[in-house]
Amino acid sequence: MAIGFIGTGSMGSMLVESLIDAQAVEQNDIVVINRSVAKSEALKNAFPKVTIAFTLEELVKKCTWLFICVKPKDMPNLFKELAPLVDTDQLAISITSPVSIADLDLALPCKSCRAIPSILNRARSGSMLLSFGEKCSPKDRDSLTQFISSISKPLHIEEQITRVSSDIVSCGPAFFSYLAQRFIEGAVSQTAITEEEATELTTSMLIGLGKLLEQEHYTLPTLQKRVCVPGGITGVGIEVLEQMVGSGFNELFKQTQKKYLDEKEKLTVEFSYK
Template sequence: MKIGIIGTGSMGTILVDSFIESNAMAPTQLHITNRSVEKAKQLAARHPGIRVEDNAQAVVYECDVVFLCVKPLQFHEVLQPIEFLESQLLVSITSPFSVEQLEQIVNCKVARAIPSILNRAHSGPSLLSFGTRCTAEDKQMLNHLMGAISTPLVIEENITRVASDIVSCGPAFFSYLTQRFIDGAVRETEISEEEATILATDMLIGLGKLLEKEIFTLPALQKRVCVPGGITGEGIKVLETEIGDMFDQLFRQTHAKYKEDKEIIQKQFH
């Protein structure tokens, strides 16, 4: 099976590196391209055997499965000149473009696989959706491929944005909160940024292992650590007061941007 990657930006590069390092595929199975072909060549130099094509159509000619890893507002520009075979599978990695919309534009089979930066460590979820033309074999193949670098979860269209917020955007959100946590410790105490960063990083890794091994649920962990009248409880009081509806506003904002992108895409294709 030959796999194509159109777009070697952040997520396209993560897919290439992760697929190869997990042994899900050999470099010789991959054909890639990018608007700046030089960028694709730099990625290929790390994995001898990858074929770099001059354009997207050349990738499609060579491959059975093609991952479209460009920004949503670039879909129109990229897809318009491409001709697909009905037997090919086009996989989008972006949320504003539904599989139903893609099926109206291309004549091939369509699926969506939304990855996460966590997949670079062959961990974390990925979000799958399948078009009506996909066969049972297509679904099994994509589940197996994404399963090499993630835990695939098939989702319905109505939760695509919020699921992507949690899975794909979540690492950036919680990295930001962790950095603010570290910055506060440095400002208010004598700990160095290096020391605080090491401690916070190790704490997060340990927290992940506790949850992964199902030793604690999130509520049970809070209850265990937060002893009545203790120091942790005082910190929780601050969080309860200060956080308020911050995350409600976060989801409102991401959904507003999602709606805006969908409206622009609709206009592009009509």
């Protein structure tokens, strides 16, 4: 079965790389198209048997599944082009959150679903968020779930928690990478440690933390209790973090939800052309 990728930017190329490395799909079963041909060619340089399509019609004719990896603002016009080309047996898979499943089902005559990836999938780890349209059969659901389980933990979610789930799964690595970088900068600023040394120690610590949680030795609260001895150095640091962070994450989710709702409202208007 041939699989198409419309858009080979950051996430589109990551999915192709991850799926090929996991041997979930053969290179010669992948067809890609991108507005910038250079990005598709860079992917083909890494995986020579991947096919580059130069028109949507060419890609759609060859593929059963169509991963749609373009920016939300580009999707309404893309769907206008796709609608006359796809048939009811094909499956369109959007990787972005602001376009609802209902809008996907209305915009295209084929079956549709959403699969929101995480950069963690590149390490065949983390989750991928799945939501299916009404035209998808149980077989469609099972087939895609099994397919993406080669690079992630599939999680089926409802529409109303799409944004917050994406914030945690997809945006979370960037949020926590930012915090880790500031952690490193603080250590370098206040002590004699070098940035290279602090980065190596922090990276090792984060990998170990992930393994502790994955192997279920501790939960997040029990891990804090185990390390934080009353009156000790860790406790002093936790007090500082409590003062600094406060309700900061409340505001983070408030602002990401607002941005999501604004984008979704604009896209719903654009999709109303039908």
